[in-house]
Amino acid sequence: MKRNKVFITSITIFITFIVILCLNVFIQQKFIKTYTYTELEYRGYTAQDVSEIKIMHSYLNKLLSYNEWRISVEFEKEPEILFWFTYRDNKIVFQGVSSEPMLDKESILDYSERFKKGTLLEE
Numbered sequence: 001m002k003r004n005k006v007f008i009t010s011i012t013i014f015i016t017f018i019v020i021l022c023l024n025v026f027i028q029q030k031f032i033k034t035y036t037y038t039e040l041e042y043r044g045y046t047a048q049d050v051s052e053i054k055i056m057h058s059y060l061n062k063l064l065s066y067n068e069w070r071i072s073v074e075f076e077k078e079p080e081i082l083f084w085f086t087y088r089d090n091k092i093v094f095q096g097v098s099s100e101p102m103l104d105k106e107s108i109l110d111y112s113e114r115f116k117k118g119t120l121l122e123e
Contacts, residue, residue: 028057029055032055032069032087033053035092036071036085044118045118048076049121052072053072055070056072058070069087071085080100081103082097
């Protein structure tokens with residue numbers, strides 16, 4: 001009987017721990033999305049310019065010293081180009097550009113520079 005009680009208590013603690021981790025990720029995603037919009041506004045882009053923001057989290061990446069948070073931003077006028085960011089040290093940091101099919105090096109550098117200057121969506 002005592003073993004059964006210890007087992008149930010252990011399972012309850014484990015489930016509570018998992019729920020807390022999931023809630024932490026959910027709440028952090030909301031904050032990071034707001035920070036991402038703020039960073040984009042700082043660079044001269046509006047919320048209407050953005051088609052989609054995806055925020056991905058990985059505890060495994062954190063354990064392996066990679067980026068814990070990965071953020072992809074897709075703009076309305078550049079629908080096949082993803083602009084990648086990470087959330088590190090309480091800042092949104094620009095990481096690079098990707099697409100399917102993969103762009104050549106010059107195009108990637110061009111998109112990166114235009115994004116950083118705030119001239120990406122100018123025609």
